[in-house]
Amino acid sequence: DQQVKQNSPSLSVQEGRISILNCDYTNSMFDYFLWYKKYPAEGPTFLISISSIKDKNEDGRFTVFLNKSAKHLSLHIVPSQPGDSAVYFCAATGQGAQKLVFGQGTRLTINP
Amino acid sequence: DVKVTQSSRYLVKRTGEKVFLECVQDMDHENMFWYRQDPGLGLRLIYFSYDVKMKEKGDIPEGYSVSREKKERFSLILESASTNQTSMYLCATLLPVAKNIQYFGAGTRLSVL
Numbered sequence: 001d002q003q004v005k006q007n008s009p010s011l012s013v014q015e016g017r018i019s020i021l022n023c024d025y026t027n028s029m030f031d032y033f034l035w036y037k038k039y040p041a042e043g044p045t046f047l048i049s050i051s052s053i054k055d056k057n058e059d060g061r062f063t064v065f066l067n068k069s070a071k072h073l074s075l076h077i078v079p080s081q082p083g084d085s086a087v088y089f090c091a092a093t094g095q096g097a098q099k100l101v102f103g104q105g106t107r108l109t110i111n112p
Numbered sequence: 113d114v115k116v117t118q119s120s121r122y123l124v125k126r127t128g129e130k131v132f133l134e135c136v137q138d139m140d141h142e143n144m145f146w147y148r149q150d151p152g153l154g155l156r157l158i159y160f161s162y163d164v165k166m167k168e169k170g171d172i173p174e175g176y177s178v179s180r181e182k183k184e185r186f187s188l189i190l191e192s193a194s195t196n197q198t199s200m201y202l203c204a205t206l207l208p209v210a211k212n213i214q215y216f217g218a219g220t221r222l223s224v225l
Contacts, residue, residue, distance in 0.1 A: 034213065043204075043216030046213050097212075099145075102154040104152055105154050
């Protein structure tokens, strides 16, 4: 039972264009969402997060959008750079929970 | 900066061996986690610990155990390694002042032959 789903295993984007990574969840108790970025042979690093009381959070080139009614969030990267090539995981957690539930990941490739 | 150190980057073990994966954090965090990462499956939680000598099962605890004798160290134990435990293992610690932001070690790539 996959509570957090990233349906696109891979995405290829031209350098300078917008990258949009998507994530869906099924558990309505989730109230906090995070995106992590992972390079090969390294651990995931925290990128950006959003609380369910917001519908948008921005940090430089990265913006996360949350649509609670659709149980959907997306990560926008603009402009995309070659260093953004990595696997991106979305994760979710519920109120008071210490655990994160992760999606399957999306491999983003930025082409020069 | 939070530092989470996993003792080995790569390990090769034989089926049936007992395997210890070690994780050390330097920030006095109470919560620590062990995950495994497999292609197409994302990160799956094996066990976590919210204090010394305290542990809770995650989503896939079968075939694993853990030990937390000191706050800074969280060990994952494969009692009798099997080939289906070949995976990338990731340790994480929870930053308490920020909601559920976990910081990860570099990972241990374990191959069981």
